Amino acid sequence: MESQRTFLFIGLLLVSFLLFQEWNSDYNQPANNPSAQTQSNAQTNAGQSDVPNSDIAEPLASTSASQQVISVTTDVFAVKIDTLGGDIIEAKLLQHAETHGSDEPYLLLGQFEGNEYFAQSGLIGLNGPDARKEGRPVYQSAQQSYTLEGDTLAVPLTFVDAQGVSYTKTYTFHKNRYDVTLDYDIQNNTANAVQVQLYTQVKRTVQDKGSLIDQSYLGGAYGTDEVNYEKYSFDDIQDKELKESTQGGYVAFLQHYFVSAWVPAQDQTNTIYMRLPTAKVAQMGIKSEPVNIAAASSATFTSTYYMGPKDTDALEALHPNLDLTVDYGWLWFISQPLLSLLKFLHSFLGNWGLAIIAITVLMKTALYPLTKAQYTSMAKMRALQPKIQALKERYGDDRQKFGQATMEMYRKEKVNPMGGCFPLLLQMPIFLALFYVFLESPELRHAEFGLWLTDLSSKDPFYVLPVLFGASMFLMQKLQPMTVTDPMQQKMMTWMPVFFSVFFLWFPSGLVLYWLVSNLISIAQMLIIYRGMEKKGMKVRG
Template sequence: MESQRTFLFIGLMLVSFLLFQEWNNDYNAPKVDPSANTQTLQTNSPDSDDYVPSSTDGELPTAATTAKRSVIEITTDVFKVKIDTRGGDIVETDLLQYEETKGSTTPYMLLGEFDGKQYFSQSGLIGLNGPDKPGARPIYHTKQKTFALTGDELRVPLTFTDSKGVSFTKTYVFKKGQYDVGLEYTVNNTTAEPIQVQLYTQVKRTVQDKGSLVDQNYLGAAYGSAEEKYEKYSFSDMADKNLSINTQGGYVAFIQHYFVSAWVPSQEQQNTLYSLIAKGNAAIIGAKGEPINVQANQQATLGATYYMGPKESDILEAIHPNLDLTVDYGWLWFISQPLFILLKWLHSILGNWGVAIIAITVIVKSAMYPLTKAQYTSMAKMRALQPKMAALKEKFGDDRQKFGQATMEMYRKEKVNPMGGCFPILLQMPIFLALFYVFLESTELRHAEFIFWLTDLSAKDPYYVLPILFGASMFITQKLQPMTVTDPMQQKMMTFMPVIFSVFFLWFPSGLVLYWLVSNLISIAQMLIIYRGMEKKGIKVRG
C-alpha cells in the first residue's frame, strides 16, 4: 500500500469514526413525548416538580406541610452550594476551583438552573412513614441560613418533625478539599409504634441535545451494579424504557465533559436503581435502598455519598471501585488508562501539559518505530516494483487471472508482502484512538496553558496556527514521496487531503491538534531516516 493510500486510509478512518459517532447520536437522540412515562410520576400538586419514588410497601398516607421554604448557602474551599429547605435538595453548586471560562472570575456552575434547564440532586425518605410524600415534601429547618467551612469538616443539619412527633435530621457532611459529600439521615422514633422508612437518592436533569460533530463527549446518565461495572443509560434509553435493577451496592450518575455527579448508596444493602422521564422533560436516575424498621423510642441512621466535581480517576475510584469508569475512554479504556497515567507522570516532571503531550507523542512514536519502519520499508519495496508491475500489465493485458498469478510469483521472488504496509497501520490505530480519548476526557487539560497564544489546550487554537501547520506537515509528507496512485479520484483526494484536514481540525481542541502535528513531524523524521538507510542499500525509494 503506497503512503498516499495510507494517508487516505487514516483520514477516512478518522472522519468515518466521527461521522459514525454523529450518526449514532442523531439516531439515538431523545425523542421524548411529554406524556411518556409520566404515569409513574405521582404528584398531587401541579406546582410540584419533584419525583418521589413509590415505596416498596403499600400506599403512602396523605400528609403535607405548608411551612415557608427558603434556601441555605454553604461555602467550603471547593464548593459554594445552595440547598432548598423544601426536601433538602441541592439545587445549585459552584465549583470554586474551576473557572466558568478561561480567565473569568466566575466559578463553574455544575448544578443549578441554566436557561430554564434544571440539574439538581435530590434525596429523601419514603416508605410507610417517610416524610417525603408525592407532591408534598417536608420543609426542613436550620438554625442559620449560611454555613462556612473553617476546619476540616462542616456538618449542616436540617431538621423536620412530623405530625406524630417523629424527628428526622438530614445532615450534609462537607470535608476540606473533597468533592464527595456525605448524607446522613437520623430518624428518632419517639412514638410507641414501630415505623418504616426507605432512603432514595437521585439526580434530575432536563433532557438536552447532543453537541457538535467535534464535541463527541457523552452527556447523559450512567450506572453501575454488581453485574455491570459501568453502563451508560442515555436520555433516549430513559425515554424508551424505565431502568429498574435490583443490585447489591451500585451507583448512579450523570456525566458531562470533564465533570460528573453521582450518588453512591450503601454498598452493604440491596438497592434498586431506577430511571424515568418525569414532568417538565426531566430525566431522572436514582437509587432506592431497602426499607428500614425503626422500633418505638429508638433511632436509626441511613446514609449515602454524593459526588459532584471533576472526573478524576483516583478520587472517583476511592469513592466506589468502579466509579472511575465514568472517565469514559470508550472501548479502548485498557489502553487509554495506562497512557493517561504516563501523561500525568510526564506532567509531574515537566510541569506543562503541552510539553507533556509532546513528550508522550515522542515516546509512543518511538515505541512504534519498528512498526513504522516495517510500514515504510514495505511501501518502498512496492514502489521499487512498479516498473516490473507495469511490464506484467503490458504482458498479460486483460487476463486478470494470469496477471494475478504472475504478480504473486513476483512478490514471492522479491520477498515482498503486499499487505506489509497495512498491518502496521492497523496495529497503530488503537493507540491513536486511545490517545484521542485521553486528550478528550482528561479534566487536567481543561484550561491548561501551553505557550504563547495557546492558553487553553481544551479549546480550539484561536489563531488556527496548529491546524495550518498540521496541513503543511501533511503536504511535506506528500512531497517527500511521488504520487503513485493512478486513479484520478484518489489523486484528487490526496491533493486536497492537507486542506481537508486543516479545515477539519480548525475546531478541534488544540491539545489534540498538537498531538497530531507532533506525530506528523516525527513521522517525517522517521521517514527520512528509513529512506536514507534503504537508499544506502541500493533500494530506490523516491523519484
Template sequence: MESQRTFLFIGLLLVSFLLFQEWNNEKLQANADTSATTQQVTAPSSSIAQDDDVPASTQNDVPAAVTKAVRSVITVKTDVLDVKIDTKGGDVVEAKLLQHAETHGSDTPFLLLGEFEGRQYISQSGLIGLHGPDANPEGRPVYTAPQKAYELSGDELRVPLTFVDNKGVQYTKTYVFKAGKYDVELEYTVNNTTSDPIQVQLYTQVKRTVQPKGSMVDQTYLGATYGTSEEKYEKYSFEDMAEANLNKNTQGGYIAFIQHYFVSAWVPDQSVNNTIYTLLRNNQGIIGVKGEAVNVQANNALSLTSTFYMGPKDGDALEAIHPDLDLTVDFGWLFFISQPLLVLLKLIYSFIGNWGLAIIAITILVKMALYPLTKAQYTSMAKMRALQPKMMQLKERYGDDRQKMGQATMELYRKEKVNPMGGCLPLLLQMPIFLALFYVFLESPELRHAEFMFWLTDLSAKDPYYVLPILFGASMFLTQKLQPMTVTDPMQQKMMTYMPIVFTFFFILFPFPSGLVLYWLVSNLITIAQMLYIYRGMEKQGIKVRD
C-alpha cells in the same frame, strides 16, 4: 494499507460521524420540544426548585407532614465548593466549583448544578416507603437548620437538617463536607420515638433538563450513566429514558450524570441491594437509586448513608468512592490504554509543569515506542513502490485474466520477500494507541483552561488564530510528498493531493481543542523525521524509495 488511503479513510469517518451527530442532535431537540409542557422549570433567584419528582412508592400509610417550617435556602462553602441546599426536601439545588473557572481567565466559579437559562440540574434525596416523609401526597418535608450559612474552617463540616412529623418521628438529614473533597457524605438518621415500628426507603437521584448533545469537540457524552455488580459502566441517554424507564436491581452500584470534564454521582451503601431507575417527566430526565425498605423499631434510631460527588472527572477521586466510578471519565472502549497514558501524562507534567510541553513529550515517547511498527510500515510501502514496474509488466502480460494475475502477483511477492499487508498491519496496531491518546486529551479535566505558551492560553479551546491547523495541514502535505505514491488511479491521486487542504479547513470549521491539534501536529512532525531516517537507510541499501 497505504498512508494516503488511511488519511482519506479517517477523514471520511470524521465527516460521517459529525454529520450523524448533527442529525441526532436535531432529532433529540425535536423530541424534547414535543415532550416539553407549558410548565417550564424556572426557579426564582433564590435557586429553590419548584417541582418534586419523587420515585413511585406503593405504600400509602404516610403520616401527615408538619409544615410549620418556612422554606428557605442554606448556603455551604468549603475550599472547593459553594453549595445551596433547599430546606424543602433538603436537595442540593446549586453547586459552584471554586477551583474551576466558568470561562478561561474568569473569576466566576464554574456552575455545575443549578439553573442554566431555564434548564435545571439538581441533586435530590429523601425517604419514601410506608412512613417516608417524601412519599407524602401533601408534598415533601420542609426541614429546619440551626444556621442559614455554613463555612468550612477545619477538616470537616456537618450540616444537619431536621424534620419532625405529626407523630413525633424525627428525621435528621446531615450533609458532611470535607476539606479539599468534592464528595459529600449523606447521613439520614430516623429516630422513631413512637410505640410502633415504621418503615422507610432511602432514594437518591440526579435530575437534569433534557438537552441535546453539542458537537463532538464541544463536549463528550452528556447524559446519565450507571454501574451495577454485573455492568461496570453503562450509558443511559435522554433518548433511552424516552423509550423506557430503567429498572435494575443490584447490590451496591452507582448512578451519575456526566458531561465534558465534570460529573455528579450518587454512590449508595454497597452492602445492600439497590434499585437503579430512570424517569422522564415534564422534560426532566432523572436517574436515581433506591435502597431496600428498612424497619425502624419502636423507640429506636437507624441511620442510612450514601455519598454524593459533584466535581471534575478526577479518576483517582472517583475510584476512591467506587471502584468503577472512574469509568465516568469516558475514554470509550480503549479505557484500558487511555488510563495508563493519562497516568504517564500526569507524571510528565509533574516534572515539566506545562501541559503543552507534556503533550509534546508523551507524543514523542509514544512515537519512539512505536518506531519498530512505523519502520515496518514504511519499509513495506517502499518495497511495494519498488515493485510497481514489475506489477505493470504482469498486468500487461496477463491482461484481464484475474486468476493468473493473482497467482503471478503472489509469486512475485514471495520471490521479492514482500508482505502486501506489511504496511497495513503495523498501522492497525498503532491506531488504538493514538485513538486512546485522542480521548485522553479530549476528556481529561486537567487540560481544561491549561496554558501552553504564546497565543495558546487554553489547550481545551480552539487555536484563536488557526496557526496549529495550518501547520498541521502543511505537515500533512509534506508527509504526502515524502511518501512513495503507491496509488495509480488518477482520481485517487487527485483526492490525496487535496486531503491536506480538506483537513486544514476541517480543523478550522470544527473547533477542535488546540491540545488535540498540537498532538496531531507533533505526531506528524515526528513521523516525517522517522520517515526520512528510514528512507535514507533503505536508499543506502539500493532500494529506490521515491522518484
C-alpha cells in the same frame, strides 16, 4: 499497494469527521449559566414531583414562610441547600472555571437556560416525612450560611413531625473532596413504631443530544451487583423506566468532564430506578428497603453523594466500579495507560503541551521498527514499478494472471505490499484513544501550553496548528515515493492534506499538536531511512 494506503487515509478521514461531529455536539453544549431567578425558582419548584413512587400517593410540594436557602462554602464548593426537602439546588465548583479564562466557577447543579439539575433525598414509606399528603417537610437550620474551616463541615437540618418524630438530616463536607456524606438520624419519640424508606436521586431536565458516537454523552448510568457499569440514556428511560434490585450499587449522571453520583450503603438491598415523572424531567435514584423503627428508639441512614470532575481515583474510592463513569469507550485499555503516562510526564515537565509532545516522541520511537519497514517497503515498491509496468503490458486485460504474476514477483523480491499500512493502522487507535482522553479527562480541560495555545482542549484560535499539520502532510507526500498510477487516486492523495486541515480546524488543539509532532518526527525518520537506503545504491526518490 499504494491504493491500500489511500483507503486507510480515507478511513482515517472518515473517523476524523465522526470525531469532529462528536466533539462539536458535546463541547459546544450551552454553558450552565444560571438565570437571575435561579434561587427563587428553585425554592418554588424544587419540591414538585420530586418524590419517587412509594406505597402511597405522590404528594405535592409544600411552601412555608420559614422556607429558606442555606449557603455552604468549602475549598471546592459553593453550595445552596433548600430547606424544603433539604435538597442541594445549586453547586458551583470553585476550582473549575465556567469557561476558559473566566472568573465564574463552573455551575454543576442548579437552574440554567430553562434546565434544572438538583440532588435530592428524603424519607418515604408509611410514615416518611416526604410522603405526607401535605407535602415535603421544611427543615430548620441553626445558620443560614456555613464555611469550611477545618477538615470537615457538618450542616444539620432538623424537622419534627406532628406525631413528635424527630428527623435530623446532616450533610458533611470534606476538605479538598467532592464527595458529601448524607446522614439521616431518626428519633422515634412516640409510643408506636414508624416505617420509613430512604431515597436519594438526581433530578435532571431531559435534553436531546445529537451524537454519532455514543461515548461521551449526557445521561444516566448505574451499577449493580451483577452489572458493573451500564449507561441508561434519556431515550432509554422514555422507552422503558428502569427498576433494578441490587445489593449496594450506585446511580450517576454523566456529562462532559463531570459526573454526579449517589452511592448508598453497600451492605443493604436497594432499588435503582430511572423514571420520567413528567415529559421533561428525569429522576435517577436509589431507594433502600423500608425500615421499621420501634417506639422510643432511633435509626440512622447513610449515603454518599459525589458531585465533581471525573477523577478516577476519587470515584473508585467511593465504589469499586464508579470509576467506569470516566467512559473511554471500547479503547479504554489504550486511553487509561495514555492518561497515566501523560500525568507522569506532566508531573515533571509541568506543561500538558510538553507532555503531549513527549508522549508523541515515545510513541514514534516505539513504532520506529515498523516505520522503517514501512518506508523500506514503499521504496522497494517504487523500484519495482518498471517490472510491474512490464507485467501489465505482457498480460494486458487478463487481471487474474497479472495479479498472480505480481504477487509472485513480490514474493521473490521479498516485498510486502501491505507493509506501508501497519504503522498507520497502529496510529489510528492511539489517535482515537487520545481523543477520548481529551473528551473525558478533566485534567486536560482548559490545559495551557504557551503563546496563543491557552486551552489544549479547544480549537486553535488562530488555526496555526491545522495549517502547519496540512503543510507537514503535504511535505510527507512529496518525500514519499509515489507508486500509485491511477489519476483519481493521485488527486485524492494530493488533496488529502487540505481535507485533513479543514477537519482539524475545530479539533481540540492538543490532538492536532499530537498529530503535527507525529508528522514532523515521521519526516525526520523518513529522511534518515531514505538516506541510508540511497547510500546502499537503492533509488528511493526522483
